[in-house]
Amino acid sequence: MSTINYSERIPNNVNLSDDRRLQRALESWQPKFLSWWGEMGPALPTTDVYLRTAVSVQRDGWAHFGHVALPEYRWGIFLSERQSERTIAFGRHKGEKAWQQVPGEHRADLQRLIVIQGDTEPASVEQQRHLGATAPSLYDLRNLFQVNVEEGRHLWAMVYLLHAYFGRDGRDEAESLLLRNSGSEDAPRILGAFNEPTPDWLAFYMFTYFTDRDGKYQLGTLKESAFDPLARTCDFMLKEEAHHMMVGTTGIDRVVTRTAELMREHDTDDIARFGGIPLAVIQRYLNFHYSVSLDLFGSETSTNVANYFTNGLKGRWQEERRKDDHVLTDGHVMVDAVADGRLTTVETPALVALNQDLRAEYTADCGSGVTRWNRILADHGIDTPLTLPHHGFNRAVGAFAGCHLSPAGEFLTVEQWEAGRHAWLPSDADMAFVSSLMRPVYEPGRIASWVAPPRQGINGQPFEYEYAHLA
Ligand code: BYC
Ligand code: FE
Ligand code: FE
Numbered sequence: 118m119s120t121i122n123y124s125e126r127i128p129n130n131v132n133l134s135d136d137r138r139l140q141r142a143l144e145s146w147q148p149k150f151l152s153w154w155g156e157m158g159p160a161l162p163t164t165d166v167y168l169r170t171a172v173s174v175q176r177d178g179w180a181h182f183g184h185v186a187l188p189e190y191r192w193g194i195f196l197s198e199r200q201s202e203r204t205i206a207f208g209r210h211k212g213e214k215a216w217q218q219v220p221g222e223h224r225a226d227l228q229r230l231i232v233i234q235g236d237t238e239p240a241s242v243e244q245q246r247h248l249g250a251t252a253p254s255l256y257d258l259r260n261l262f263q264v265n266v267e268e269g270r271h272l273w274a275m276v277y278l279l280h281a282y283f284g285r286d287g288r289d290e291a292e293s294l295l296l297r298n299s300g301s302e303d304a305p306r307i308l309g310a311f312n313e314p315t316p317d318w319l320a321f322y323m324f325t326y327f328t329d330r331d332g333k334y335q336l337g338t339l340k341e342s343a344f345d346p347l348a349r350t351c352d353f354m355l356k357e358e359a360h361h362m363m364v365g366t367t368g369i370d371r372v373v374t375r376t377a378e379l380m381r382e383h384d385t386d387d388i389a390r391f392g393g394i395p396l397a398v399i400q401r402y403l404n405f406h407y408s409v410s411l412d413l414f415g416s417e418t419s420t421n422v423a424n425y426f427t428n429g430l431k432g433r434w435q436e437e438r439r440k441d442d443h444v445l446t447d448g449h450v451m452v453d454a455v456a457d458g459r460l461t462t463v464e465t466p467a468l469v470a471l472n473q474d475l476r477a478e479y480t481a482d483c484g485s486g487v488t489r490w491n492r493i494l495a496d497h498g499i500d501t502p503l504t505l506p507h508h509g510f511n512r513a514v515g516a517f518a519g520c521h522l523s524p525a526g527e528f529l530t531v532e533q534w535e536a537g538r539h540a541w542l543p544s545d546a547d548m549a550f551v552s553s554l555m556r557p558v559y560e561p562g563r564i565a566s567w568v569a570p571p572r573q574g575i576n577g578q579p580f581e582y583e584y585a586h587l588a
Contacts, residue, residue: 128193161249235275240311253565259584326365341432392566
């Protein structure tokens with residue numbers, strides 16, 4: 118079970134060959150995936166890239182590294198191992214055995230959650246399609262493609278569930294996942310952040326820090342699901358997700374490091390003319406990516422999430438470590454609300470407040486990055502810190518939608534907002550400037566002017582390693 122069968126057309130550890138119908142259905146989806154990858158995946162032609170491929174779902178030694186041609190990457194279906202007596206940890210089915218099939222009454226909701234999750238994965242590949250043209254180093258280029266192939270595999274993870282457990286509707290939804298496109302007018306991706314462009318590498322690092330981190334938290338709740346195949350799929354996806362977090366965290370580390378070095382060297386904040394990204398621009402990118410990622414948590418109060426939890430479909434972050442009854446029918450909590458143009462809190466049943474609960478976990482985690490970046494700044498003697506904006510800033514979903522808050526959390530008039538937004542969100546000039554720095558650096562061991570080299574290479578290889586060969 119833990120070893121992945123690579124001799125089949127679709128690598129898997131779910132005994133796909135025992136179910137010929139399912140195998141045939143997925144084999145007929147496979148060429149559609151490959152043609153989507155060809156059209157919407159990485160645009161830069163390469164001969165091969167140094168990538169990891171999952172070879173086992175065991176904790177240690179699960180990945181193999183080697184140079185592969187991107188279209189020949191072995192995307193497959195890998196679920197964490199089944200625990201024989203897994204029970205449901207929360208909701209009204211708490212204590213019952215986890216489900217190996219989809220109960221009829223939860224079919225629509227489960228399918229919807231899987232479709233939303235599945236939609237984000239190819240969306241991010243589409244958003245990042247052109248970044249290969251301007252990578253700051255071969256190391257970064259390789260990381261981009263690693264993230265892309267794994268997001269492609271996460272699409273496979275959801276498509277497997279749709280095909281295996283949701284019949285005809287599931288197969289139709291699997292097709293549709295390849296037909297919606299990020300930013301499309303007619304058929305956009307489902308969630309807001311996945312229709313925003315990722316035009317440059319600062320945006321890419323911010324996206325992998327803030328938006329992939331939403332993925333980490335949402336997968337963390339789905340890994341608790343009573344529907345065991347979903348739980349096991351998400352558990353394994355989280356293992357891959359750790360690398361995406363690393364790309365974001367260390368990517369921003371390296372930009373901040375370079376910015377701080379240039380500020381010291383030239384004794385000025387105005388480092389644009391020395392080929393660095395000014396701290397104020399980094400802060401504006403951070404404000405944007407954090408705020409659109411907060412929208413991915415849905416509304417502060419949501420009957421959807423209450424039902425998902427009560428029915429066992431979606432748990433809380435680290436459900437089993439929570440010290441309460443895991444049913445929450447009696448609890449009340451305070452949630453954010455806006456009344457008379459002011460921020461207040463109102464008491465709400467705990468069940469409907471679970472989106473805010475998850476968002477709070479996420480925010481705390483985001484703060485750890487800010488702390489590390491500020492340490493880098495402090496080490497260079499710079500005492501202007503980066504900060505997370507207030508969670509009501511620039512929001513389009515939930516209690517703060519339609520309000521105008523400053524990054525400090527003050528409520529503003531429309532005029533004040535319009536006057537301030539260029540100081541708070543990336544302006545066209547910021548984007549044009551960052552874009553002007555984006556020139557590819559593809560000689561092994563060399564790096565662009567605006568970012569420091571990584572402290573470590575991949576899989577013990579040095580930074581100078583030939584992580585990719587261009588075609
Ligand atoms: N944009 O009841 P509410 C990842 C909709 S990222 C557009 O508050 P709910 C990845 C909402 O659907 C993780 N629409 O929402 C990262 C609902 O629509 P209906 C992705 C939005 O359901 C990087 C209505 O507004 N996975 O993996 O409690 C790279 C009312 O909302 C948005 C998941 O999200 C939005 N931002 O919570 C690659 C997990 N927000 O019912 C990959 C699955 C809300 O009126 N999804 N709406 O038609 C869910 O758990 C929930 O559906 C949500 C929303 C958390 C998204
Ligand atoms: Fe993913
Ligand atoms: Fe990811």
